Amino acid sequence: MPELILDTQKCLHNIEKMAQKARHNNLSFRPHCKTHQSAGIGNWFRDFGISKITVSSFPMAGYFARAGWKDILVAFPFDPAQLKILNGLSEKVRISILIDSPDILPFLDRIDARVSFYIDVDSGYERTGVRTEEITTLERIIEDSKKNKNLSFSGFYCHAGHSYKTSDPSEREVIHVKARTDLGLLKEQFRVYKPLALYGDTPNCSTQKDFSGIDEITPGNFVFYDLTQHSLGACKKEDIAVAMVCPVLSKYPGQNRLLIHGGAVHFSKESLAVNGTRIFGQLVNPDNKGWSAFPHEQYINSISQEHGILKDCGTWMDGIRPGDKLGFLPVHSCLTANLMREYKTTDGQIISTLNSCLKKSN
C-alpha cells in the first residue's frame, strides 16, 4: 500500500524559516493547519514560539483545541449550523471567525461566549470576501456587529489566492503589493478600531520581502510545500517535506510503461502542467534517510482510483521488479495528506491526523 513519508528535518526547516521570516518582518505568525491536520506536527510549531493557529473548519478547530491550542482562527466564512460547536469551543479557547457579509450577523445573536471576528476582504482573488473598495459594506458589518456584546471586531483577513495563478514573480508582486496596500488603507480607514491585518498564502509569504501594511501571516502549505509551490517558485524541490512511497505492481517494457499502486484516492486528482502535459507526481529515489532526486525527470502521467501510470520510462525501468518501492513528490500536499490521514517519518514513527484515529480503529 502507498505510504506518505514525512521528512522531519525538512518540515522543521520549513517551519523555522517561515517563523524567522515572520520575526524579521515584525509579523505575528498564525500558521494554517489545514495542510498537515495533525496535532503532532502542530506541536513542532510550539518549539518556534507559535501559540496561535488557523484552521479551515470547526471539526478541525475542535481537534486542535483538544490538542491544547488556545487561540484558533477558523478561516472560513461562518456556517450558521456550526453555532453549537462555536459556543462549546469559545467557552474554553479563544475562537476567531471570518465574516464577509452583514447577512451572517443575525445568526450570531445566540453566541454565548466572547468571539472575535475578522472581516474577510477580497483584494482580487474573487473567491470570498468583501471587496476592499466596498467601504459601506465593511462599515455596515462593523456597525451591526456592535449590537452583539459577545462579538468583537479584530481586523481584516485577506487571502490573495490568485498568487497561485502566476509563476511570474513580477505578476505575483503586483498581487502582493495591491493586497498589502489595500490592507494598509483599511487599517488607516478603520484605525479607530485598531484592526489587525491578517494575510497569508504560501507563495507570497515564501517569496515577498516587504510586508508593510500586514500584522499577522497565516500560510499553511509551506509546512510541506509540493510540486505546485515549486512550479510557482515558492520553494526548492529539496524543501518538499513529504513523498509518497508506492509499490511497483507491473511493468510493460514494450510500451515503456510502469504501473504503481498510487491513485486518486492517495494523491488526489490535482495535476500540474509540465512541458505541456498534465502530471500527478514526480519520481524520487526513496532511501533509508528519506529520498533523493531521481537522475531523470520522470512523472506520474495518469491516475485512476488506485492506479498510477508512468509513461515513457527509460532504461532505468530495466532493473525494476514488482514490489519495488518508488517515491513521488505530490502535486498538492494538502489534498494528499487529507487522503492519506497519517504520516510515516523517515525514522519510522507514525504521526496521526484529525482523520487517522478513524483509520486505526478499522
Added chain:
Amino acid sequence: MPELILDTQKCLHNIEKMAQKARHNNLSFRPHCKTHQSAGIGNWFRDFGISKITVSSFPMAGYFARAGWKDILVAFPFDPAQLKILNGLSEKVRISILIDSPDILPFLDRIDARVSFYIDVDSGYERTGVRTEEITTLERIIEDSKKNKNLSFSGFYCHAGHSYKTSDPSEREVIHVKARTDLGLLKEQFRVYKPLALYGDTPNCSTQKDFSGIDEITPGNFVFYDLTQHSLGACKKEDIAVAMVCPVLSKYPGQNRLLIHGGAVHFSKESLAVNGTRIFGQLVNPDNKGWSAFPHEQYINSISQEHGILKDCGTWMDGIRPGDKLGFLPVHSCLTANLMREYKTTDGQIISTLNSCLKKSN
C-alpha cells in the same frame, strides 16, 4: 458540513437494472465495490441474487470478507507485499487475483491456500494488462503458473476503460466490439483451460447490447452513476443516486457569485467540461424525498480545499441566505464517496463504508 445523500430507491433501481441486464444476456454479474465501499450497500446486491464481488485493494477485500462475502476478485495487479493478507483471506473465502506479467509468479510461491487468477488483458486502454495479441506472454504466464499447485488459472479480465474517453456511441461500440472479440478469441485460443472472460466498465455495461464473448461483467460506478457517466450517455441524470448537500456560506450579489461549504476534500478535484468550462458539480434542489432538478443549469465552477464557488448565478440567488442547503450531483461518485466515507439516506439512515468506522471513533 457537507453531507452525501443517497437516494435508496435510485440506487436499488440501478442495481436491479444491471442485474436484469446481466441475466438477460446470460452473463454472470460480479459488481465492483470500489464505488460504494460499503458493506450495507453490498447487502442490497444480495437481494438481486449476487453472490460474488470485485474490489480494488486487499484492505477492501478484507472488509467485504468480514461482511460475509465468500467470492472476491481483487481486480488490481497483485502486490507482493500483500502476500500475508492474501494467505489470511484465502483460507476463509475464495479469493481471485489479477496477474499481468510472468514476473509476479515467483512472489506467489509462498501462497498456502488455493488462489485462482485471471490474466489482466489490454484491448487498447493501455493502463494495465498483457496486450491481447501477446499470445506468447499469455502462454508463458499460464505455463509458469502450473508449477504452483495452489494457483489456478480461471480466465481473462479486461477493463476497456478507454470507453471513458469518448461520448460518441459509435466510437464506444468500436472499443466494445474489439474488447469482446479479443476476449472471444482468447477463450478459443486457450479453450483447453475453459477460461472465463470477465469484462466491465460502466459505460459499456450500461449502453451495449451484444455481450457475446463475455461470461461475467464487473462494473462498479453504475450503483450511483454521476455527471461523468451522464456526459457519456451511460445514464440519465435522474439515475444519479448520490448528491452532496452543502450549506451556503455567503453570497456576492455584485459578482453573481455564491460560496458553499463543499470543496476538494468533499467532491475531489475531478472536473468535467460543460459548454467549454470545467465544472465540479451540478446544482439540484434538495427536498425531503431526496432532490429534484433545478430549473436552471447551475454548476460549481471552482473548488479549493473546503470552498466551492458558483459563478454567474441568476436571480434565483436573491432568496438564498447563509445556512440554506443546496444539493449537487457529483462529477465522479467513486472519489466523492471515498472522501465522504458515509452516506445519509433520504430517510435519514447513516450507511457506513470501509473508512467510516474510522470517522465515528473520532
